[in-house]
Amino acid sequence: MSPAETSPPERVRIKDVARAAGVSPATVSFVLNATAGQTIRPETADRVHRAADALGYSPHRIARALRSGSSRVVLLEAGALPRTAVLDSFIDGMDAELRRYDFALVVHHDRGNGAAPVDLARELAPRSVIDIAALYSDEADETEDGGWTDGLALHSSLQIAYLHEQGHRVIGFAARREDELGALVARRRRHAEEAAVRLGLHPLALLDLPADPLDIPAALVTFREENPEVTAVAAFDDESAIAVLSAAARLGVRVPTDMAVIGFDESAVGAFWSPPLTTVRIDAAESGRRTARLAIGLDPGPRRSSPSTIVVRGSA
Structure with a gap:
């Protein structure tokens, strides 16, 4: 077999759909996520859907499984992302939702001295691996996190x-x-x-x-x-x-x-x-809850709260 025959196909990105439909990546995100409050022409939305179907694009890519295992474990790959309030809250939301279904969450932070995600996946045989670090890499589409x-x-x-x-x-x-x-x-x-x-x-x-x-x-x-x-x-x-x-x-x-x-x-x-x-x-936490459901094959359902809000105090 030639290298071309054995190489895996390149993953379709939201930018590819946008290019094929002749719109911006933000418009693709609005259409595929059925975002309320957007004034997008029906013919534009139809063009986006047809481009996504033709390219085989799926908007739910946060729960990419590196291997499909049989254990009741979900592995969260946080890479070198800094430990911030938002990351801790995301982890708490995932953990709480997984516990409802008797799953355990294992979080891997890469500090250059631990096991690689592939090694962990081999040892744990997790139901799925959530590579959140990949969402914020230089190569990732900027709309894949929502x-x-x-x-x-x-x-x-x-x-x-x-x-x-x-x-x-x-x-x-x-x-x-x-x-x-x-x-x-x-x-x-x-x-x-x-x-x-x-x-x-x-x-x-x-x-x-x-x-x-x-x-x-x-x-x-x-x-x-x-x-x-x-x-x-x-x-x-x-x-x-x-x-x-x-x-x-x-x-x-x-x-x-x-x-x-x-x-x-x-x-x-x-x-x-x-x-x-x-x-x-x-x-x-709500994003973590919905991601946990995706990770174990459940419908994430609608958001139960606003994604973000302004906390008004004295500095602005």
């Missing part, structure tokens, strides 16, 4: 839309320099920038937060000097937002009077800051 329906794109757009509703038209995006978060930071920034474009806002100004906290006030001074028109900063996460709040307090920048700040992925400490941090709360 995109503009209930994924990172939606949560990011909610953050920018809230600032827009508060009257801000020129917004900054703050993130720390961390290699392990590079792909996530880049994706969050792209989603935020697309949300700004959709709302007719100016391009986002990047506030690059140094790794050393002592250097952040100077970075904020430079940022404000170079971007005097910015009235609000949307942070990559709550930790980045609190870093901005801390620097602003040292510099005498009044929040939110001089500059509003909003976080992302609500953390416990944000409510105790001064001023208390306005942020985005993500219902990752």
Whole structure:
């Protein structure tokens, strides 16, 4: 057999469907997930469905089974994703739903010194393997986690839309320099920038937060000097937002009077800051529950709550 005969077919991505249908990936996501509140022409929706059928695309790819086993175990591959509030909540939601059906959840974090996912799958013979880390890799489609329906794109757009509703038209995006978060930071920034474009806002100004906290006030001074028109900063996460709040307090920048700040992925400490941090709360537990059902072959059913909400406090 030639290599061409033995190589597995390439996985169809949402971008392939979008290209075939002549629409954007976001439109494909809206159509295939039957997202409410979207004004998509029937002929466009029909074109998307026909393209997806012709290419053999399935929107439910979060529960990819690396091997099909007989044990009552589900393996969650978290890779090198950082342990954040949203990931912990997702895991809790999965675990609680799996327990209802007498399944156990095993979570694998790759820190370069543990067993590989394939080795774990061989030993555990799990019913399925959920490769959540793959959803946020550089190669993944940016709508596979739910995109503009209930994924990172939606949560990011909610953050920018809230600032827009508060009257801000020129917004900054703050993130720390961390290699392990590079792909996530880049994706969050792209989603935020697309949300700004959709709302007719100016391009986002990047506030690059140094790794050393002592250097952040100077970075904020430079940022404000170079971007005097910015009235609000949307942070990559709550930790980045609190870093901005801390620097602003040292510099005498009044929040939110001089500059509003909003976080992302609500953390416990944000409510105790001064001023208390306005942020985005993500219902990752519900996503975990639905993913668990997919993993064991059950209908995930409709969402029981909003994917994300704004927690309004004093900083924005």
